[in-house]
Amino acid sequence: MGGINLKKILVTKSSMPPMDEYVDEIKKLWDSHWLTNMGEEHNKLQDLLKNYFQVDHVELLSNGHMALELSMQAMNLNGEVITTPFTFASTTHAIVRNGLEPVFCDINCDDFTIDVNKIEELVTDKTCAIVPVHVYGNVCNIEKIERIAKKYGLKVIYDAAHAFGVTYKGKGIAQFGDASCFSFHATKVFNTIEGGAVCYQDEDFGLNLYRLKNFGIRGPEVVDGIGANAKMNEFCAAMGICNLHHVNEEINKRKCVVEHYRKLLHNVEGIQLNPIQENVVQNYAYFPIVIDEKKFGSSRNEISDKLQQNGINARKYFYPLTNSFSCFHGKYDVSKTPIALHISKRVLTLPLYADLSLDDVERICKIILKCRR
Numbered sequence: 001m002g003g004i005n006l007k008k009i010l011v012t013k014s015s016m017p018p019m020d021e022y023v024d025e026i027k028k029l030w031d032s033h034w035l036t037n038m039g040e041e042h043n044k045l046q047d048l049l050k051n052y053f054q055v056d057h058v059e060l061l062s063n064g065h066m067a068l069e070l071s072m073q074a075m076n077l078n079g080e081v082i083t084t085p086f087t088f089a090s091t092t093h094a095i096v097r098n099g100l101e102p103v104f105c106d107i108n109c110d111d112f113t114i115d116v117n118k119i120e121e122l123v124t125d126k127t128c129a130i131v132p133v134h135v136y137g138n139v140c141n142i143e144k145i146e147r148i149a150k151k152y153g154l155k156v157i158y159d160a161a162h163a164f165g166v167t168y169k170g171k172g173i174a175q176f177g178d179a180s181c182f183s184f185h186a187t188k189v190f191n192t193i194e195g196g197a198v199c200y201q202d203e204d205f206g207l208n209l210y211r212l213k214n215f216g217i218r219g220p221e222v223v224d225g226i227g228a229n230a231k232m233n234e235f236c237a238a239m240g241i242c243n244l245h246h247v248n249e250e251i252n253k254r255k256c257v258v259e260h261y262r263k264l265l266h267n268v269e270g271i272q273l274n275p276i277q278e279n280v281v282q283n284y285a286y287f288p289i290v291i292d293e294k295k296f297g298s299s300r301n302e303i304s305d306k307l308q309q310n311g312i313n314a315r316k317y318f319y320p321l322t323n324s325f326s327c328f329h330g331k332y333d334v335s336k337t338p339i340a341l342h343i344s345k346r347v348l349t350l351p352l353y354a355d356l357s358l359d360d361v362e363r364i365c366k367i368i369l370k371c372r373r
Contacts, residue, residue, distance in 0.1 A: 006311035013353040014186040017242035025238040041237035053174035055199045064183025064196035066230035068094035071179045074208035079126035084114045085323035086340040087133045092322040104323045106337040116144040129155040134163040137285040164190045165283040174199035190247045192240035253354035254284035264365040270296025287352045297373030317349040
């Protein structure tokens with residue numbers, strides 16, 4: 001590039017509160033020396049999130065993966081779990097690590113969530129649960145999933161890692177299913193550096209979940225379960241408390257970025273944009289585009305490479321499909337989820353974070369549009 005120093009743009013950038021605000025929040029830890037084990041910061045964040053999610057029960061965990069894995073374990077599931085392969089590795093691995101068998105359902109081509117019209121044909125006498133994913137913050141067909149679950153007596157565990165702050169028909173997304181699992185990883189709309197949460201209604205489930213995250217310990221002299229260690233520490237909780245003060249502002253900033261992308265890429269032949277769903281208040285977590293090479297003139301990989309050459313990091317998210325991972329040694333037939341396979345080979349998520357400038361959005365879009373042939 002003739003020595004030109006290109007400004008690097010990452011696909012995401014962690015939201016952080018003002019440093020002074022975080023320092024003020026953690027100062028008390030130097031007095032208490034209580035750094036983990038459900039301390040004051042942990043309990044404060046837990047209460048704040050109950051209010052934010054509009055739920056009665058929230059359990060905080062060390063990360064979003066443990067939220068999924070321990071939720072399944074707390075339900076004592078056995079058999080098969082219907083889910084989709086168009087997701088992050090964590091969803092599928094949480095199922096497998098519980099000794100359960102994932103049964104992969106295809107997705108919708110418009111919003112990338114589980115195709116509810118294909119779920120029932122996958123139900124067998126071994127099916128115990130459905131694990132749908134609110135992909136990119138797009139809301140699954142909650143009513144249809146609930147009807148199917150009730151009909152066959154199945155648990156519903158939502159992977160809501162992308163859906164913090166989303167509402168559906170005026171209700172917080174955390175209110176649906178037997179459990180909704182969130183990731184508070186540094187890359188998410190809301191983060192606690194590392195962290196996760198489970199929102200639920202059944203108190204017996206909550207007790208099981210608490211045991212599992214805390215070595216089975218329920219009191220100073222009571223160990224009535226066999227558990228792991230998935231507790232959120234006080235520094236992570238403090239970051240969450242601070243970030244929660246600003247999350248609505250952050251979402252509004254992300255909205256401005258998304259609207260500018262949409263303005264510049266709207267009605268471009270060969271580029272499919274993320275849908276705007278009815279009755280959904282979005283969180284603007286991701287900005288995926290799906291490239292039709294025949295119509296646009298360049299492939300997803302060619303566009304990704306061109307962006308990379310210009311210092312811009314876009315992400316093939318999700319690619320590859322989880323049912324094609326080498327760790328499964330060809331066990332699953334990806335041809336049974338043809339839409340997911342089709343989308344995975346064409347999707348590209350563009351840089352999106354609260355502080356991404358509109359000038360940078362224009363630069364990104366100009367590079368993409370120059371790829372047209």
